[in-house]
Amino acid sequence: MTNFPVEKIRADFPILAEKIRNKPLVYLDNAATCQKPQPVIDSIVHLYSHDYANVHRGVHTLSVRSTDKFEGARTKVKNFINAASEKEIIFVKGTTEAINLVAQTYGKANIKAGDEILITAMEHHSNIVPWQILCQQTGALLKVAPINLQGELIFDEFEKLISDKTRLVSVVHMSNALGTINPVKKIIAAARAKGVPVLLDGAQAIPHMPVDVQDLDCDFYAFSGHKLYAPSGIGVLYGKQALLEAMPPYQGGGDMIRKVTFEETEYNVLPYKFEAGTPNIADVVGLGAALDYLNEIGMENIAAYESELLAYATEKAMQIKGLRIIGEARQKGAILGFVLDKIHPHDIGTMLDSLGIAVRAGHHCAMPVMDFFKVPATARASFAMYNTKEECDLLMNGIESLIEVFG
Amino acid sequence: MFDDLRDLYQEVIFDHNRNPRNFRIMENADRQVEGFNPLCGDRLTLFLKMDGNVIADASFQGSGCAISTASVSLMTEIVKGKTEQEAEELFKIFHEMTTGKDEEINLEAVGKLAVLAGVREYPARVKCATLAWHTLDAALKNEQKPVSTE
Numbered sequence A: 001m002t003n004f005p006v007e008k009i010r011a012d013f014p015i016l017a018e019k020i021r022n023k024p025l026v027y028l029d030n031a032a033t034c035q036k037p038q039p040v041i042d043s044i045v046h047l048y049s050h051d052y053a054n055v056h057r058g059v060h061t062l063s064v065r066s067t068d069k070f071e072g073a074r075t076k077v078k079n080f081i082n083a084a085s086e087k088e089i090i091f092v093k094g095t096t097e098a099i100n101l102v103a104q105t106y107g108k109a110n111i112k113a114g115d116e117i118l119i120t121a122m123e124h125h126s127n128i129v130p131w132q133i134l135c136q137q138t139g140a141l142l143k144v145a146p147i148n149l150q151g152e153l154i155f156d157e158f159e160k161l162i163s164d165k166t167r168l169v170s171v172v173h174m175s176n177a178l179g180t181i182n183p184v185k186k187i188i189a190a191a192r193a194k195g196v197p198v199l200l201d202g203a204q205a206i207p208h209m210p211v212d213v214q215d216l217d218c219d220f221y222a223f224s225g226h227k228l229y230a231p232s233g234i235g236v237l238y239g240k241q242a243l244l245e246a247m248p249p250y251q252g253g254g255d256m257i258r259k260v261t262f263e264e265t266e267y268n269v270l271p272y273k274f275e276a277g278t279p280n281i282a283d284v285v286g287l288g289a290a291l292d293y294l295n296e297i298g299m300e301n302i303a304a305y306e307s308e309l310l311a312y313a314t315e316k317a318m319q320i321k322g323l324r325i326i327g328e329a330r331q332k333g334a335i336l337g338f339v340l341d342k343i344h345p346h347d348i349g350t351m352l353d354s355l356g357i358a359v360r361a362g363h364h365c366a367m368p369v370m371d372f373f374k375v376p377a378t379a380r381a382s383f384a385m386y387n388t389k390e391e392c393d394l395l396m397n398g399i400e401s402l403i404e405v406f407g
Numbered sequence B: 001m002f003d004d005l006r007d008l009y010q011e012v013i014f015d016h017n018r019n020p021r022n023f024r025i026m027e028n029a030d031r032q033v034e035g036f037n038p039l040c041g042d043r044l045t046l047f048l049k050m051d052g053n054v055i056a057d058a059s060f061q062g063s064g065c066a067i068s069t070a071s072v073s074l075m076t077e078i079v080k081g082k083t084e085q086e087a088e089e090l091f092k093i094f095h096e097m098t099t100g101k102d103e104e105i106n107l108e109a110v111g112k113l114a115v116l117a118g119v120r121e122y123p124a125r126v127k128c129a130t131l132a133w134h135t136l137d138a139a140l141k142n143e144q145k146p147v148s149t150e
């Protein structure tokens, strides 16, 4: 393969040296969450060992140091996704909270009975349920654009579903169950033509490709740190400043206010208006460290390496008799979903685990996708930048052996 | 290659998975209950024919992993001819066998079901084995609504 420094990268991830059931770990469940490099782990240890206090509150030295690190990470996020300003970067728990935030603030303020919200048939539950809740609250309608048997959005149908009543389009950038990368620029252009704002669920896309929110021209972009080599419990909602300014706050409390009396409260400026209470300081700092680490490697390089890896794995998988790949979009990220003839994904998961290979078996929080492909569940190998061709071989050998055992 | 898994996937389990027993729709069943494991998508329908309080016949339909298929297949074999009380007693014993930590397994009481004892070492798979029995329990209690393991 190209001279991607995969061995050097692997050495930075201590967990990759773990033995699982006496065998070297082959971690292929990166779409669920990925592992953390030493610099990320160190950044948290360092913060708690040297720089920790509450942020935005004190005049004392430690509070200043902590605030600098915290706000420094916000700048790193801004640069990483090329947002126009730090004001557009809101720290949340993860993608799920980011989408719920938009539903309960932007949604409640702008969406009324009879209005429509448009999603696709390949969404994660976290880009379905928050809208269903909003629809129950407001009387709005959820519209779902269909996909084809390759797992691609049927764009013409999607475009037809954008109506005069559509108030928001919310689509996944890259599907966690299928690996499909959606034509988000086309989607945004189509919505823009009708004056409809677009939210992108970037949970899966962000670790696999460069993301430039200004180039995309999306209105909201949501992602989680834990799928991006950063700690769990931290995520980001990007929103265009004008939209965020006009939105009501999400939760009330400390930090999100400027002035409080019992009669009235003046809200704080962006982004603090949406960050009530003491934030997840350490994990924000960890996220900043992850972005530094990724910048050093380069997202373009990661994307190129992973697409070679996926092509290799796909080719091998197609040679296995009785294996059916679920998700064959032309534009695809490093996710290989599959089912085996007469062998349930759960058995595949347990059997591969006994070989030290971690894959996910289940519905991947995308039950409607399973229904569409008429399977109860799939097995999914999802790759990260630290995976290798050798690991793909181990996976394929494992699959072949378990097919043999099941006879 | 899969030596570690011998306790979980015994030959009997593969056999029942390949050729599930009593795998058929029962016309005019007295009891019919659906069981569902949302986490893995296992789905089964259990049919019972009752003769007084004796289970005269048991069959099932559905799809699931090898563990859940073998479990329901074995169960339909073993409960045939048992009274409701005896079946409930078996459920209790089976439950203890699959979820118990250190209690000795009463091999005599569990009989053939002992092949499923291995799941106790695999917490993620216990529900696969117990789904059948929870469904049976609901059928014996004559509950109409589907059983879910979640």
Ligand SMILES: Cc1ncc(COP(=O)(O)O)c(C=O)c1O
Pocket: A031, A032, A093, A094, A095, A096, A097, A124, A126, A127, A172, A174, A175, A176, A201, A203, A204, A224, A226, A365
């Ligand atoms: C496409 C997609 N959207 C949203 C989420 C939810 O992310 P989180 O659980 O980090 O909030 C996930 C995570 O599985 C995902 O894959």
